[in-house]
Amino acid sequence: NAGVTQTPKFRVLKTGQSMTLLCAQDMNHEYMYWYRQDPGMGLRLIHYSVGEGTTAKGEVPDGYNVSRLKKQNFLLGLESAAPSQTSVYFCASSKTGRDKAQYFGPGTRLLVL
Amino acid sequence: AQSVTQLDSHVSVSEGTPVLLRCNYSSSYSPSLFWYVQHPNKGLQLLLKYTSAATLVKGINGFEAEFKKSETSFHLTKPSAHMSDAAEYFCVVSDQGFGYNKLIFGAGTRLAVHP
Numbered sequence: 001n002a003g004v005t006q007t008p009k010f011r012v013l014k015t016g017q018s019m020t021l022l023c024a025q026d027m028n029h030e031y032m033y034w035y036r037q038d039p040g041m042g043l044r045l046i047h048y049s050v051g052e053g054t055t056a057k058g059e060v061p062d063g064y065n066v067s068r069l070k071k072q073n074f075l076l077g078l079e080s081a082a083p084s085q086t087s088v089y090f091c092a093s094s095k096t097g098r099d100k101a102q103y104f105g106p107g108t109r110l111l112v113l
Numbered sequence: 114a115q116s117v118t119q120l121d122s123h124v125s126v127s128e129g130t131p132v133l134l135r136c137n138y139s140s141s142y143s144p145s146l147f148w149y150v151q152h153p154n155k156g157l158q159l160l161l162k163y164t165s166a167a168t169l170v171k172g173i174n175g176f177e178a179e180f181k182k183s184e185t186s187f188h189l190t191k192p193s194a195h196m197s198d199a200a201e202y203f204c205v206v207s208d209q210g211f212g213y214n215k216l217i218f219g220a221g222t223r224l225a226v227h228p
Contacts (some may be wrong), residue, residue, distance in 0.1 A: 101162050107156050
């Protein structure tokens with residue numbers, strides 16, 4: 001099993017450009033999550049999904065959109081990138097239930113100039 | 114509301130000596146607790162989890178943690194540090210009532226291992 005994979009690993013954008021980050025998991029997990037990690041801010045939840053076709057906002061959703069068309073994939077979109085979105089983005093997945101651990105991908109490092 | 118406090122932001126040990134990373138939690142009910150490790154420029158890897166079964170939890174790479182309800186603690190230990198253990202460690206509690214598996218992260222403890 002590959003677990004949780006993310007593409008791309010690294011990307012540089014100019015302000016105003018758009019891009020999509022792809023997350024895929026092969027563990028048949030119902031729940032998927034997108035986080036961003038910034039120095040001194042820890043991990044913050046952007047959006048999450050509790051099943052195929054459903055998404056919901058997390059703590060810091062502004063400037064991002066998501067889609068979960070297939071159970072194994074969770075896409076994070078930036079429609080008009082801003083320098084404040086420079087960050088490391090992590091995708092995670094988990095089974096249902098609060099005692100189920102989340103499993104993280106390797107991250108995507110995004111630099112917005 | 115749930116919360117976790119990692120009592121040390123930095124811990125430095127010599128290779129071969131024991132590791133102790135401290136974590137206290139606050140919870141109004143029986144919590145689910147986790148420890149994750151993050152090596153530089155890598156994702157978060159689950160070390161171990163406590164989900165109301167045995168209070169002493171064994172994880173990967175020789176790490177273990179003990180859930181102590183009376184002390185509201187979940188400290189992470191390892192008998193003998195290895196250079197490859199140098200990383201950032203996060204104590205995490207799972208919250209409920211949000212319709213999904215919400216995780217509350219501690220601020221992290223950076224572990225340095227010296228030869």
